[in-house]
Amino acid sequence: MPLLGCIADDFTGATDLASTLVRQGMRAVQVIGVPDGPLPEADAVIVALKSRTIPAAEAVALSLAACEALLAGGARQILFKYCSTFDSTDAGNIGPVAEALLDRLAAGFAIACPAFPTNGRTIYQGHLFVGGHLLNESGMENHPLTPMTDPSLVRVLGRQARRGVGLIPFGVVEQGPAAVRATIARLSEAGRGFAIADALHDGHLFTLGEACAQHALITGGSGIALGLPENFRRAGLLPARDDADALPPAGGLCAVVAGSCSRATLGQIGLARDHVPVLELDALATPDAAALAAQARAWMEGRLDAARPVVIAASAPPDRVAALQDKLGRDAAGALVEEAMAMVAADLVARGVRRLVVAGGETSGAVVQRLGVRALRIGAEIDPGVPWTHATAEAAPEGLHLALKSGNFGARDFFLKAFAA
Numbered sequence: 001m002p003l004l005g006c007i008a009d010d011f012t013g014a015t016d017l018a019s020t021l022v023r024q025g026m027r028a029v030q031v032i033g034v035p036d037g038p039l040p041e042a043d044a045v046i047v048a049l050k051s052r053t054i055p056a057a058e059a060v061a062l063s064l065a066a067c068e069a070l071l072a073g074g075a076r077q078i079l080f081k082y083c084s085t086f087d088s089t090d091a092g093n094i095g096p097v098a099e100a101l102l103d104r105l106a107a108g109f110a111i112a113c114p115a116f117p118t119n120g121r122t123i124y125q126g127h128l129f130v131g132g133h134l135l136n137e138s139g140m141e142n143h144p145l146t147p148m149t150d151p152s153l154v155r156v157l158g159r160q161a162r163r164g165v166g167l168i169p170f171g172v173v174e175q176g177p178a179a180v181r182a183t184i185a186r187l188s189e190a191g192r193g194f195a196i197a198d199a200l201h202d203g204h205l206f207t208l209g210e211a212c213a214q215h216a217l218i219t220g221g222s223g224i225a226l227g228l229p230e231n232f233r234r235a236g237l238l239p240a241r242d243d244a245d246a247l248p249p250a251g252g253l254c255a256v257v258a259g260s261c262s263r264a265t266l267g268q269i270g271l272a273r274d275h276v277p278v279l280e281l282d283a284l285a286t287p288d289a290a291a292l293a294a295q296a297r298a299w300m301e302g303r304l305d306a307a308r309p310v311v312i313a314a315s316a317p318p319d320r321v322a323a324l325q326d327k328l329g330r331d332a333a334g335a336l337v338e339e340a341m342a343m344v345a346a347d348l349v350a351r352g353v354r355r356l357v358v359a360g361g362e363t364s365g366a367v368v369q370r371l372g373v374r375a376l377r378i379g380a381e382i383d384p385g386v387p388w389t390h391a392t393a394e395a396a397p398e399g400l401h402l403a404l405k406s407g408n409f410g411a412r413d414f415f416l417k418a419f420a421a
């Protein structure tokens with residue numbers, strides 16, 4: 001029965017949160033979409049939604065359904081996780097979802113703290129900074145879906161929510177959990193439903209986590225989860241675990257599927273060429289997903305191994321990507337390659353691959369969908385932000401090990417290191 005139930009508004013954010021909880025000693029399982037059966041056995045269950053930029057009413061409905069499933073499974077506290085740059089518009093979805101959850105949980109108040117100091121996201125006097133820049137001068141003001149043009153999160157959330165939004169300033173957080181609780185009590189009495197909480201370093205996030213031990217709802221980025229496991233340990237609900245990242249033993253054939261064209265991934269493919277078999281598919285020469293998958297199927301015959309991975313990549317340098325986009329249109333080009341890589345992944349699993357690295361966020365989404373992945377138990381990180389996971393999937397009923405790598409993550413030897421342990 002989970003202690004902590006989490007609702008994340010996108011897939012990679014859910015993994016990031018799950019990894020944070022594992023590092024703090026909780027066993028964590030990420031579930032894809034609203035769970036319809038019993039929850040997996042874990043200290044924390046993270047429901048990964050794709051609700052960041054859908055219409056607010058749909059995001060509310062999905063988030064409430066996720067909340068219902070988590071409560072039915074026994075969760076004692078709900079964490080609503082959103083992006084550390086507070087990606088949203090005046091129409092939502094952070095405010096409407098947070099308010100609906102507050103109503104459902106009959107809670108009067110929740111903090112809102114997207115700070116993630118390790119990645120340079122800090123909050124001072126309610127203003128969000130990305131590195132040395134205010135949010136509205138960080139490039140986020142040009143985001144295609146959620147342009148962030150106001151750095152004051154008190155104002156931003158204020159425009160999204162019916163309830164009033166206050167501030168827990170840096171000076172209060174600095175004094176510790178008792179001072180934070182006193183400020184929250186004052187804000188609640190004054191009729192505020194939310195408060196943006198300042199945080200400049202991880203110590204502040206631990207303080208905020210401790211101060212909110214009794215809150216039914218907490219909202220924020222993955223950083224706000226840092227202090228929560230300790231609350232459950234202090235209450236005697238969570239045993240000390242040094243094996244929170246333990247996964248079932250890994251075996252079977254190894255492979256990497258890459259659909260990311262990010263610089264880090266291109267470098268990782270380059271290094272892999274000197275060490276393991278690498279197939280580079282040419283989507284420009286063969287703009288046909290089934291034909292690309294057939295090329296990969298023929299190539300993998302006799303090459304799969306349990307001691308080292310094969311790498312199958314559609315990744316290409318910017319000029320080749322642009323050429324395919326000119327030919328097919330941006331969306332169709334992306335969809336074609338995603339489709340091809342999902343087929344390749346399915347073929348690999350059908351041939352006995354049970355340790356699979358996927359490079360690329362969108363590519364990972366396509367692969368996870370094609371394999372019918374329902375849940376991911378989160379293991380140890382290979383490199384920061386990329387854990388090995390153990391997946392329950394229709395394509396491999398006994399489970400398989402998956403590592404889903406955001407394009408720019410990982411050191412140059414990532415594809416080799418992942419299988420070295």
Ligand code: ADP
Pocket residue numbers: 259260261262265283284314315316320321322324325333334335336337338359360361362363364405406407408
């Ligand atoms: P990242 O995490 O690096 O952003 P994604 O998988 O999210 O990687 O996005 C990469 C996108 O580029 C995908 O839609 C993928 O299908 C597409 N893509 C991959 N290879 C090519 C290529 N050779 N030409 C055009 N698009 C490509």
